[in-house]
Amino acid sequence: MTQENKLEWVKELICELTEECQKQGISLVMQASSEKHDFASSSISGSDQELGLNLLLLESNIEEDTGKTINTIKRQGAESVCDCPRCTAKREDKSVKSENTPDDVLFKFLEALFSVAESGGLDD
Numbered sequence: 001m002t003q004e005n006k007l008e009w010v011k012e013l014i015c016e017l018t019e020e021c022q023k024q025g026i027s028l029v030m031q032a033s034s035e036k037h038d039f040a041s042s043s044i045s046g047s048d049q050e051l052g053l054n055l056l057l058l059e060s061n062i063e064e065d066t067g068k069t070i071n072t073i074k075r076q077g078a079e080s081v082c083d084c085p086r087c088t089a090k091r092e093d094k095s096v097k098s099e100n101t102p103d104d105v106l107f108k109f110l111e112a113l114f115s116v117a118e119s120g121g122l123d124d
């Protein structure tokens with residue numbers, strides 16, 4: 001089985017699982033991805049309330065499994081794909097420069113967004 005076929009197979013499994021959940025009246029929130037293989041597939045099933053509950057449970061499970069806050073995990077995810085010099089340097093484990101370049105805008109936006117979220121500013 002080629003890599004492309006394996007990824008296609010994963011997509012089909014996600015599709016089948018979603019269809020089965022819909023048939024059984026089970027709500028589902030799923031996101032699968034691989035930066036390495038340039039692959040992403042997402043799927044949801046259920047009412048807004050069920051999706052919201054699933055998200056809360058999912059975030060709680062992630063925090064429990066990783067021992068980190070969900071905002072830290074989200075920030076790490078955002079930084080892993082950010083091309084600004086600061087995130088690039090962080091990934092390459094180099095010293096972080098404090099120079100203000102245009103590429104830094106995304107990082108500063110994300111940093112502000114997550115610090116607002118961490119302080120509870122987005123929860124109202």
Ligand SMILES: [Zn+2]
Binds near residue numbers: 082087106
């Ligand atoms: Zn960045």
